[in-house]
Amino acid sequence: MSIRPFQAQRIHAPRDFQSIPNQPICLEIGAGKGKHACAFAAQHPTQLLYAVERTREKFMAMQKQQQLLAADNLQLVHADAIAWTVHAVQPQQLQQVFILYPNPEPHNAAQRWLNMPFFEFLLSRMAAHATLTLASNISSYIDEAEQQLIDLWKLPYQRETVAQDAARTHFEVKYLARGEVCEQLVIQKPENYRTRFDQQAALQGQKPAGTDHAP
Numbered sequence: 161m162s163i164r165p166f167q168a169q170r171i172h173a174p175r176d177f178q179s180i181p182n183q184p185i186c187l188e189i190g191a192g193k194g195k196h197a198c199a200f201a202a203q204h205p206t207q208l209l210y211a212v213e214r215t216r217e218k219f220m221a222m223q224k225q226q227q228l229l230a231a232d233n234l235q236l237v238h239a240d241a242i243a244w245t246v247h248a249v250q251p252q253q254l255q256q257v258f259i260l261y262p263n264p265e266p267h268n269a270a271q272r273w274l275n276m277p278f279f280e281f282l283l284s285r286m287a288a289h290a291t292l293t294l295a296s297n298i299s300s301y302i303d304e305a306e307q308q309l310i311d312l313w314k315l316p317y318q319r320e321t322v323a324q325d326a327a328r329t330h331f332e333v334k335y336l337a338r339g340e341v342c343e344q345l346v347i348q349k350p351e352n353y354r355t356r357f358d359q360q361a362a363l364q365g366q367k368p369a370g371t372d373h374a375p
């Protein structure tokens with residue numbers, strides 16, 4: 161892989177960080193006001209979703225939504241998703257990841273999710289067959305991410321057009337109402353996919369999520 165290794169050891173824990181149990185979870189990065197997180201939790205009562213948002217006003221709006229929902233399978237986290245993932249998530253713990261309408265970072269390509277060394281770390285936290293959904297209204301963002309999947313990450317994916325009547329997130333509603341085309345990549349981690357972090361975890365004898373309770 162021609163990307164520098166992510167320096168996880170240099171990332172400080174978020175303020176007031178609390179660790180989480182090592183059990184299978186779903187993760188939404190940049191959950192905004194929590195529209196998708198609340199709907200997902202309501203529709204998938206057996207899955208536990210951590211919704212991470214770093215902007216205070218959005219996080220507070222998400223908290224209000226969650227109070228209306230009263231679901232115990234949705235955990236809200238006010239933090240930077242990179243720092244939180246590094247400190248909270250164990251190898252192969254993630255069953256599904258959502259990054260819906262990330263900031264496009266027009267002037268800073270290095271800050272786009274699939275261009276970041278952190279993406280390799282995130283892949284190592286995904287279980288075999290787990291999916292990551294990346295949605296955007298900017299076709300060049302999806303084009304670039306798709307090229308990274310082919311050239312760098314070498315991962316299987318599907319590229320899909322988001323239905324006109326979809327309304328998963330506040331940004332999705334806004335873009336579709338303007339008549340913009342929204343697309344998503346649904347990326348799957350294959351069974352035998354290994355990142356440099358998977359190899360490290362194997363050397364350190366770490367157990368994948370869910371195996372603590374195996375018979």
Ligand SMILES: C[S@@+](CC[C@H](N)C(=O)[O-])C[C@H]1O[C@@H](n2cnc3c(N)ncnc32)[C@H](O)[C@@H]1O
Binds near residue numbers: 241
């Ligand atoms: C364009 S908004 C989309 C919000 C929501 N997903 C939606 O579609 O309505 C991008 C969100 O990602 C959040 N964000 C960006 N980088 C983040 C990071 N590293 N950790 C947590 N949240 C992040 C921003 O605060 C912002 O709320």
